[in-house]
Amino acid sequence: MSEDEVIATFPDRPITREKIEEDLVALGVTPGMTLLVHSSLSSFGWVCGGAVAVILGLEAVVRPFGTLVMPTHSGDLADPSGWEHPAVPENWWDEIRRTMPAYDPEMTPTRGMGVIPETFRKQPHVVRSAHPQLSFAAWGERCLAVVADHQLDFGLGEGSPLARIYEMDGWVLLVGVDHECNSSLHLAEIRGEYPAKSFVSCSAPVAVEGHRRWKTYRELDYRSDDFVDLGRDFYKHYRNEIRVGRVGHARALLFRQRTCVDYATTWFHRKRR
Numbered sequence: 001m002s003e004d005e006v007i008a009t010f011p012d013r014p015i016t017r018e019k020i021e022e023d024l025v026a027l028g029v030t031p032g033m034t035l036l037v038h039s040s041l042s043s044f045g046w047v048c049g050g051a052v053a054v055i056l057g058l059e060a061v062v063r064p065f066g067t068l069v070m071p072t073h074s075g076d077l078a079d080p081s082g083w084e085h086p087a088v089p090e091n092w093w094d095e096i097r098r099t100m101p102a103y104d105p106e107m108t109p110t111r112g113m114g115v116i117p118e119t120f121r122k123q124p125h126v127v128r129s130a131h132p133q134l135s136f137a138a139w140g141e142r143c144l145a146v147v148a149d150h151q152l153d154f155g156l157g158e159g160s161p162l163a164r165i166y167e168m169d170g171w172v173l174l175v176g177v178d179h180e181c182n183s184s185l186h187l188a189e190i191r192g193e194y195p196a197k198s199f200v201s202c203s204a205p206v207a208v209e210g211h212r213r214w215k216t217y218r219e220l221d222y223r224s225d226d227f228v229d230l231g232r233d234f235y236k237h238y239r240n241e242i243r244v245g246r247v248g249h250a251r252a253l254l255f256r257q258r259t260c261v262d263y264a265t266t267w268f269h270r271k272r273r
Helices: 003-009 017-027 050-062 090-099 115-120 143-147 161-167 184-191 227-238 257-271
Strands: 034-039 067-071 136-140 171-175 199-208 211-220 243-247 250-256
Touching: 017 050, 017 243, 017 250, 034 050, 034 115, 034 161, 050 067, 050 115, 050 136, 067 115, 067 143, 115 136, 136 143, 136 161, 143 161, 161 184, 161 257, 171 257, 184 211, 184 257, 227 257, 250 257
Parallel strands: 034 067, 034 171
Antiparallel strands: 067 136, 171 250, 199 211, 243 250
């Protein structure tokens, strides 16, 4: 949605950092939380200060003795043979493999994550994990513990920040997005058992002792086509534990990650074929 469209859709008032803080507190976000955020800036309405105001509002509520986490994936750091949006000619592939810069946590931009995570990852005192495609960035007291030792194989699994958040009994905040953007459900995919579960080989350019190398690793063949249905069932079973409200104009859901992942792991076993 363009800025003009946002203003036309939500003409009553601008959304300020103070309003965002008030709404987060009303929703149930508290100081000291470990909070994984998935968001869409345009859903808030017109925000005075844009992504910066949203991030500062989140940090003001969570406080430095809490921990704020966002996905900062860069899916374009991949072998070009698998690219689809856009695909590139096959005669380009070798040159792309030869010249693509290695993943750099400070420099590599996000892709398809939105302006809030892209702005967040650049902030001082934010640290980013080492996975070339499936990184997360974190701020606050436990930020290093969240992003440390992000394993290359199964980047959303047991060696990932998602599993560290699970161990910390962290929370998930969806703001203006549905469960199709809930990355914690991929942790449940890895933990779950279902007939259609399959694995793929991936590769990406990484820095190894200062040298650029293409690394190949194992990954789950992730899918999210049933995440909205899963989320609907999750709400039916845990409506008393899921906090629903608004942050600005955006619909927001706040829930414990552990409860969601445990439910989803069982749901995949029952529902997926």
